[in-house]
Amino acid sequence: MATVNLGAIKFNWKGAYSNSTAYAVDDVVSSGGSSYICILASQGNAVSNGTYWNQMSAAGTNGTNGTDVGTVITTQGDILYRDGSGLQRLAAGTAGQVLQTGGSGANPSWTSVSSDVVKVKDVSHSGSNVSTYDVDGFITSDYDIYEIFVYNYLHANSGVTAQFRVLTAGGVATSTSYEYALSGIRSDGSAVGGYSANHDVMAMGQDASSDTEKVSSYKITLFNPMATDKWKQMQIQSAMYVNNSANLRHFNGAAVYKSNTAVTGVQFSAQGQSNILKQLDVVVYGRKS
Numbered sequence: 001m002a003t004v005n006l007g008a009i010k011f012n013w014k015g016a017y018s019n020s021t022a023y024a025v026d027d028v029v030s031s032g033g034s035s036y037i038c039i040l041a042s043q044g045n046a047v048s049n050g051t052y053w054n055q056m057s058a059a060g061t062n063g064t065n066g067t068d069v070g071t072v073i074t075t076q077g078d079i080l081y082r083d084g085s086g087l088q089r090l091a092a093g094t095a096g097q098v099l100q101t102g103g104s105g106a107n108p109s110w111t112s113v114s115s116d117v118v119k120v121k122d123v124s125h126s127g128s129n130v131s132t133y134d135v136d137g138f139i140t141s142d143y144d145i146y147e148i149f150v151y152n153y154l155h156a157n158s159g160v161t162a163q164f165r166v167l168t169a170g171g172v173a174t175s176t177s178y179e180y181a182l183s184g185i186r187s188d189g190s191a192v193g194g195y196s197a198n199h200d201v202m203a204m205g206q207d208a209s210s211d212t213e214k215v216s217s218y219k220i221t222l223f224n225p226m227a228t229d230k231w232k233q234m235q236i237q238s239a240m241y242v243n244n245s246a247n248l249r250h251f252n253g254a255a256v257y258k259s260n261t262a263v264t265g266v267q268f269s270a271q272g273q274s275n276i277l278k279q280l281d282v283v284v285y286g287r288k289s
Contacts, residue, residue, distance in 0.1 A: 011037065019044050023052075033059025072120075083107055121284035129156045129275045136167050139225045143286030146225060148266060150204075150218040154278040156195030158210040158243035161194075161271035162218065163201045166225075166232065166263045168262050173257065178202045180237065182253035192249055201264035201269070202255040205238035207268075210278070214242035232257040 014021065015032040016120070017029040022043040027108065029036055036047040045052040069087065072169065077092030079099070092109025093099075100111040121138040139146065153162060154275040168172050180202040194203055208216045221235040236253040249270050270276045 002017055017047050019046075019061040028056065032037075033199075034280065076143050076149075079108070099148050099156065113178060115142075116288045118286050120286045121144075121282065124152075124279075124281045125277075126279035130277050131274045132172075132269045133277055133280060134167060134172075134265060134267045135284065136267075138286075139262075139264050140286075141226055144224055144289040145287040146222045147287060148282045150220070150268070150283075151215065151281050151283075153208060153216040153218065153280045154212065154277045155208050155210050156278045157273070159207045160210075160222050160273060161206050162202060162204040162208045162216060162238075162240075163269050163271055164220065165201055165255050165267045167265040167267055167270070168261050168263055172267050173259065173261070174200050176200050176284045177258045178255065179258065180236070180253060180255035182238075182251045182255075184251035185236075185247055187248035193251070193253075202234070202236075203242055203253075203271075204236055205251045206249065207242045208240050209243050211241075211243055213240035214243065218265065222263070223264075226260055228260050231259065232263050 008148045008289065010026070012024070012027045014023065014027050014029050014136050020043075022041070023029070023038040025038055027038040027055045029038075031047045034047075036053040037053050037056050038052060040052045047053045050218055061111060069080060072087045075091065078217070079089055079090040081090075084105075088107070090108060090110075096111075097110040097112050098182075099108055100110050103236055120140075121135060122141075123135060126135050127145070135148070138233040155162075165178070169284070176198045178199045179195075179197050180199070182203060183193040183206065184205070186192055187268075192206060194206060196203075205216045217239050219237040223233045224230050234255040235259075236251065236255060238251040238253075239248070241248050268277065268280060268282075
């Protein structure tokens with residue numbers, strides 16, 4: 001019976017071309033990024049010789065800097081973007097910076113987060129009644145204005161005025177160096193307020209609540225606390241619900257510490273009573289002028 005040689009019935013992958021290898025018909029090799037199929041058995045005939053090889057696929061054009069991602073971004077932290085001509089590399093910025101767009105038709109860039117307003121203190125007190133609560137050590141030369149937010153404020157008894165003093169390097173200032181003036185209104189339309197020309201403490205509002213559903217809140221803005229050539233001026237805002245008279249009260253006011261001594265913090269207390277300050281949360285922001 002006659003024998004019929006069918007040859008290879010599938011391609012035979014042989015890897016990279018080698019002059020020392022004997023190749024048969026339908027062997028497939030790679031060379032220079034392209035692939036070739038053997039059409040005539042031989043050894044030592046390069047793939048460029050059309051008598052023995054046909055090209056199956058051709059290598060593409062290698063990307064160059066500006067068109068190939070792998071050659072544009074080269075370092076951990078690089079960001080790829082396109083400018084008006086092609087792909088570009090934005091190298092990593094410094095720690096803490098954020099990516100900022102330049103808008104339509106402009107390139108992105110790294111920029112530092114604004115430090116004009118920064119939270120510098122965040123503290124809380126609860127669980128026991130105290131006479132005073134100090135918030136100190138947050139004032140530096142970095143900021144000229146400090147906004148002190150006091151919230152969730154409660155006394156052990158109702159009808160007690162919330163107060164504060166300033167702290168200095170020598171401790172709490174208790175001399176009659178304070179003046180304050182508060183004006184406000186009750187939710188029944190009645191005017192309320194208070195003032196003192198030479199006092200040893202400053203009021204934040206009248207008759208804070210002791211009811212956990214009716215917490216008080218205050219904002220004190222302190223100007224130039226580190227100045228040694230100026231008195232320390234403050235603005236005061238407050239809101240509270242009074243248990244005894246069952247009304248909401250809102251105050252705006254001003255206060256001054258009549259001293260050129262640098263201020264380091266504030267101390268909160270209750271009018272003329274010991275161990276009555278029950279709870280408060282305080283957040284302080286420094287603001288550049």
